[in-house]
Amino acid sequence: SQQGEEDPQALSIQEGENATMNCSYKTSINNLQWYRQNSGRGLVHLILIRSNEREKHSGRLRVTLDTSKKSSSLLITASRAADTASYFCAGTSYGKLTFGQGTILTVHP
Amino acid sequence: DVKVTQSSRYLVKRTGEKVFLECVQDMDHENMFWYRQDPGLGLRLIYFSYDVKMKEKGDIPEGYSVSREKKERFSLILESASTNQTSMYLCASSFWGTGARGTNIQYFGAGTRLSVL
Numbered sequence: 001s002q003q004g005e006e007d008p009q010a011l012s013i014q015e016g017e018n019a020t021m022n023c024s025y026k027t028s029i030n031n032l033q034w035y036r037q038n039s040g041r042g043l044v045h046l047i048l049i050r051s052n053e054r055e056k057h058s059g060r061l062r063v064t065l066d067t068s069k070k071s072s073s074l075l076i077t078a079s080r081a082a083d084t085a086s087y088f089c090a091g092t093s094y095g096k097l098t099f100g101q102g103t104i105l106t107v108h109p
Numbered sequence: 110d111v112k113v114t115q116s117s118r119y120l121v122k123r124t125g126e127k128v129f130l131e132c133v134q135d136m137d138h139e140n141m142f143w144y145r146q147d148p149g150l151g152l153r154l155i156y157f158s159y160d161v162k163m164k165e166k167g168d169i170p171e172g173y174s175v176s177r178e179k180k181e182r183f184s185l186i187l188e189s190a191s192t193n194q195t196s197m198y199l200c201a202s203s204f205w206g207t208g209a210r211g212t213n214i215q216y217f218g219a220g221t222r223l224s225v226l
Contacts, residue, residue, distance in 0.1 A: 031212060042113070042199055042217035043152075088151065092213045095140065095159065095205070096167070101151040 006089060006100040014108050019076040021103040023089035024069075030092045032065055032072050037086045037102070046087075047074075081109045112136070115200050115218035122225050128187040130221050132200030139205035141183035142215065143167075143175065146197040158183055159205055190225045197222050 007022045025032070031050045035043040049056045049065045049072065056063045062075040076083055084107050090097040116131035134141065142157040144167075154167030156175040164175050172194060176184040183202075187194055201215040 033212075033214065035217075040197075040220070040222070042219045043201075043215075044217070045214050048212055048214060095213060096154060096157065097142075097213060097215060098154070099144075099152040101149065 006087075006103045008103060009101070010104045010106070012106045012108065013079060015079060015081055017079055017107075019079050019083070019105055019107070021074045021087055021089075021105070023072045023074070023100050025072075025089070025091045025098075025100075026070065027091070027093055027098075032063075033090045033092065033097065034061075034063060034072075034074050035088045035090060035099075037088065039085070043088065076105075079105075079107045081107050083107050113200055113202055113216050113218040115198075115221050117221050118219060120221060120223045122187075122190050122223065124191060124225060126187075126190050126225075128190050128223065128225075130185040130187075130198055130200075130223070132183045132185070132202075132218055133181050134183075134202040134216070135181065136202065136216070137180065138202035138216075139180070140203045140213070140215075141177065142201040142203075143173075143183065143185045144199045144201065145169070146199055146220075152199065155185065190223075192225050195223060195225045 005024045033048045034046045037043045047058045049063045060077045065072045086102045088102045090099045113134045143155045144152040146152050153169050158164045158177040174186045198221045200218040203215045
């Protein structure tokens with residue numbers, strides 16, 4: 001079963017703009033993680049937010065978590081063409097990650 | 110850097126063949142995972158293992174088995190490949206524990222794209 005539903009499914013923006021992706025999940029989680037996947041490759045961990053945290057920053061990334069709404073968002077500021085990739089949220093529960101279906105981000109130069 | 114290596118990037122097999130997908134990690138991680146990724150369905154967990162010789166079913170174990178004889182190696186086995194097993198297969202590993210080791214941040218291999226004809 002899929003933990004996360006991501007919105008939008010695809011996002012197309014210009015370089016320099018901000019990109020926001022949203023994720024909703026169904027069950028209790030210990031933490032929520034965001035991963036990036038370049039076309040045809042494996043996933044790379046970006047950032048983790050614990051269930052008792054509300055916001056976290058890492059470089060151009062900002063993640064929020066609202067456990068009452070079971071939702072999270074990932075903001076990428078000042079996007080670059082190199083940010084073009086698929087982005088997945090994943091909730092950790094009982095030692096397993098359950099992934100959303102992902103958002104395809106395209107950043108045009 | 111953590112390295113998770115999958116033995117093949119691309120595989121083409123015939124229906125009914127027995128298929129082995131191998132994964133090796135070099136970070137002494139306790140946990141290892143096999144996922145398949147299909148368009149529109151995201152990543153789905155097939156099996157995982159939290160110790161040598163231990164295995165747990167994920168969400169879609171039917172048609173698959175796994176083997177973990179050594180801590181660094183986790184194999185996915187398709188006993189009799191079928192066309193509906195054509196997919197991208199991803200292996201991952203993570204620490205087991207509490208605190209920083211208990212975050213379950215997973216490190217992924219580059220994936221194996223399997224085509225069953």
